Amino acid sequence: MKQQFFAAVIYSVFLFFAMACRTEVPYDISDFEKIPVLNALFEDGKSVGAHLSFSDKMGNDTLTSINQAVVLMLCNGIMVDTLVHTHDGMYVSDSVVSAGNTYKLLAIVEGYDTLRATQTIPFPCKIVNAEFIPLVQKNEDGHLAGFRITIATQPGKIGYFRFYIAARDYRYVGDSLELGYFPINAHGSANDPAFIAEGVPCNVVSNAGVVNDSTFTVQLDFQQGRYYNTYRLYSIYCLTVTKEFYEYERSSYIYNESRYPEFSFGGVSPYNLYSNVEGGYGAFLSFSSHNTDTIPVSNHMSSFAPF
Structure with missing residues (x-):
């Protein structure tokens, strides 16, 4: 995977x-x-x-x-x-x-x-908690869901991160249809203070605002259906960059x-x-x-x- x-x-x-x-x-x-x-x-x-x-x-x-x-x-x-x-x-x-x-x-x-x-x-920063948020906001296409993700960080050290959400789904890999975990179109939440502070919506983020803390929490949102969740099984990735x-x-x-x-x-x-x-x-x-x-x-x- x-x-x-x-x-x-x-x-x-x-x-x-x-x-x-x-x-x-x-x-x-x-x-x-x-x-x-x-x-x-x-x-x-x-x-x-x-x-x-x-x-x-x-x-x-x-x-x-x-x-x-x-x-x-x-x-x-x-x-x-x-x-x-x-x-x-x-x-x-x-x-x-x-x-x-x-x-x-x-x-x-x-x-x-x-x-x-x-x-x-x-060195990698480990994910210590990932909380699913079933309903962030309703919209014309259905609703936004999200994950609130917490990683362990070293107090006093600025780190740089990119987060991904992968969902279990069927996708074409070459000419074959395969079942696996594939990245979905998730983005930093519009209300997340860390992403707001970045000013550039490109999903890389630093912990500069909470550099003295031992954890760092962000929220990623993604589009779901009108009456249901498009995906049922997820895995969260934290890239320490x-x-x-x-x-x-x-x-x-x-x-x-x-x-x-x-x-x-x-x-x-x-x-x-x-x-x-x-x-x-x-x-x-x-x-x-x-x-x-x-x-x-x-x-x-x-x-x-x-x-």
Whole structure:
């Protein structure tokens, strides 16, 4: 279940950054210089991969992968592995990374400065309580339900988090219909003080407002049917992310919002995506995760009377 769940997360980050680096530069720049782009997302306890491509201007339909680079990985200052190219700019390793360690990627591309990026994988914060809220608010499409989620945190330390709700459902995976736990479209509650303080509705959040507490509580809401709960079995995920992950998610939301109408046609200034790669563009991000066991809920039919 977790492999399917996080594969979608990792793929979306790689795909978005690759596409964004092609569309960030205005279309009418004829002498645009291509710059190497390094993207990587490390998860505690998993093997690793990185992607290399060239940035490009708007209007180009294909992504130019870098397939002849040398990608080195250091752990706490010691060289531990050379990533192997597989296809289309993807470089992988069987090395498993761990929370608390600092990893550095060096990407050597002929004719360009060496790309450098560093991440210290955070330790996971455990979910200590997840309370189902059957009725948050009624609306024209049915009703909002939610979960109030509490995690254990270290007093005095600012943490950065992204929360997901996964529901048991049938989904197509490739060409086959499979039953499993899949992320649903949940969002920070409109009345949640932590999400309100963020000011950017992109589902990453910090505990800065309660940094001295030993717990941190947020509420996520999601759409349900008019008379019933769409889903009956849930699992809650807390991703403890780095500050770089947090900054990237915020910048990508603002970047997308500023693209419409297309900023290449004037009148709208593009917002730069966050990058922590020296010598080029891209993002090297990391996270650890903790999830609950299955949480069953009942339909509470009497709560969803017509309105």
